[in-house]
Amino acid sequence: MLDGKTLQNFALLTLKIGVNLQKGQGLEIACPVEKHKVAEEITKQAYLLGAKIVRVRWENEIVDKLSYTYADTPTLCDIPKWFIDSKNYLVEKNFCYVAIAADDPSAFKDIPSEKLAAAAKARSKALKKFSDCVMANGIRWCVVSVPTKAWAEQVFPNSLDPESDLSDAIEKTMRLDRENPTLAWKEHIDNLTKKAEYLNYKRFDSLHFKNGAGTDLTVGLLDDHVWLSAKETAKDGVSFVANMPTEEVFTAPHAKKVNGKVVSAMPLCENGKIIDGFSLTFKDGKIVDFSAEKGYDALKNLIETDQGTRRLGEVALIGKSSPIAKSKILFFNTLFDENASCHLALGKGYPTTVKDGDKLSKEELSKLGLNDSVEHVDFMIGTEDLTVIGIEKDGTKTPIFTKGDWCV
């Protein structure tokens, strides 16, 4: 279980490898109330590392669910100015931001999709300045996970001790079972960096995804695209790792150069709803058709959030031999599931996946082909038989993935 020495190592990995907290810097931790001991340990370790101040933004899905159930939509969409300011404050003061993602995947299954979507949209819109900044690495941030009861019961419905099982799974993916977790992370990051360097060297014009499930999709890339992996650099010049675990190498698709059909490989948990067995068809970057066996309304609401949720903002490559993929566990949590499978994201693209993107205006990024939106939602497309072929400007083709794994 995530306690004692393991919890301390978890906190230290999050702070030293994750946000790379510097002496004299502020830290905010978003944490579910039931896991207060985790936030307390991260707070303690942060202060021991020299944090200036640590604040915790507590979260509680039971209160949220009651609000979604009983409050009306206009009230849910009315985001107080002080709340928006409390987020922008983190940017102004260059805080590090640790988000503990431990949502119950079906917390809001009984709430009408329209209500959830309206509230999510209002929130995303109100916090656009903050999320734009986070996505452009304006602050150092890191998403990690700890097991909560409700989440663990969905991942291990037949277990006698779901929380313990999920804890074990998370510890493995976080490399907390290694003798020296910090060293293991450094090696892992080097390995991912090499893959990104290879792809940057090749300068593919597009990628072609194909498998037996029906995916046959060409994803055009920006001329100035940059492949990134685990280690990124924030505006203040300090490196960090935004997701732990992370197994992906990713860049931005061209918002207007995606064509064909893609079939989902795993369920998508969005806003407390599960969307499964879905497909999207693109023409010139835009979704022109879609279907879903489960959660059609939630998918429809997501796609219709704004103009940007009809297009792609990310393409990420993960081989089937990644530790998360090999675990065969469906986590119902994007942090893990996106690292088990090649994926795409609807919505906003990361400015950092464009050359000098953090120095360009929104208009300049858009002109280069980067998508913009209030949302950024990953969905998995990688299967055991997936082929990915890189196509250069002159038509030269190079296989990148065969049988669902890297071949370069």
Added chain:
Amino acid sequence: MLDGKTLQNFALLTLKIGVNLQKGQGLEIACPVEKHKVAEEITKQAYLLGAKIVRVRWENEIVDKLSYTYADTPTLCDIPKWFIDSKNYLVEKNFCYVAIAADDPSAFKDIPSEKLAAAAKARSKALKKFSDCVMANGIRWCVVSVPTKAWAEQVFPNSLDPESDLSDAIEKTMRLDRENPTLAWKEHIDNLTKKAEYLNYKRFDSLHFKNGAGTDLTVGLLDDHVWLSAKETAKDGVSFVANMPTEEVFTAPHAKKVNGKVVSAMPLCENGKIIDGFSLTFKDGKIVDFSAEKGYDALKNLIETDQGTRRLGEVALIGKSSPIAKSKILFFNTLFDENASCHLALGKGYPTTVKDGDKLSKEELSKLGLNDSVEHVDFMIGTEDLTVIGIEKDGTKTPIFTKGDWCV
């Protein structure tokens, strides 16, 4: 234990008798993270009563203690504007405010008093607009308590199950053990109201407190003083009960007409520090001498907070036959201990204890003799042998308390 039906009744008493939540009104609950189930139940019942929106302000003394330990004083004194705005928001939107007081009485015993005092002062100063409004009943508010582990262990150090014992004690004082708690509260409020009406009718000029412990104090009252009890009326005209439990009948001393010496009857827990065996000597309303067997520095820092913490803002009468006094339990929590004993408060007086006080400016209130400060700290003076005599303008004396209890 506070769960099931008892927890539901606790929530309903807090909402219906306490803040008297109205349909369509917002509610904020301040709650320690470890008692999240209590906040969840109050949230649920509030929505069922028709609340517009419910928000929870989560608290965690372990994180606070780490901050007090490791952050420097200027950082602790730097209260973000969004935090101040988040409190003033409650006033602007006429939210009800439920505060769950469940502090560990010695949470901050290892923190230097000066650091705690500086941070408390900065916070009180930053939140002055909000606390002024609360004390003038600008919003409806209610303080209640639930047992936390650390607090219970201090109250029942030799118990096998301190939390359960403290829970039982709280349930009794909250009248949750009665067949119909709501009805029991209505009868209790009527009884206290009658006492306040009697004192208002008498229009005493001063009260004289005397006992064998060394207390010999004359507390002058304002010409326009008003005795209040449990049930008050907020600015919006709706009644509420600000403390549950409550056993007191209280008014404002004249800031410049307190003379003599008062000896504490119970320890005072202030800012995570215990102050015990203390005495204060007043001349023309101002403290001119003080002593303490324990916590002298904390007392000194409290008194020296500002000009107003050298004078009194409240005088409250509670008989020794009050259920809390009879329990003989020292709760180390003002909400309970102040209702076991006659008490005074250093610092700000309630504008509502002056006739039409909520319509008067700060200057007008001050001119009438009401004390002002960033603080308001109760301390207990009632003993089993306490005598209180009411003295009218013409010198007529009427005994109000003999042998520590009401005699009118």
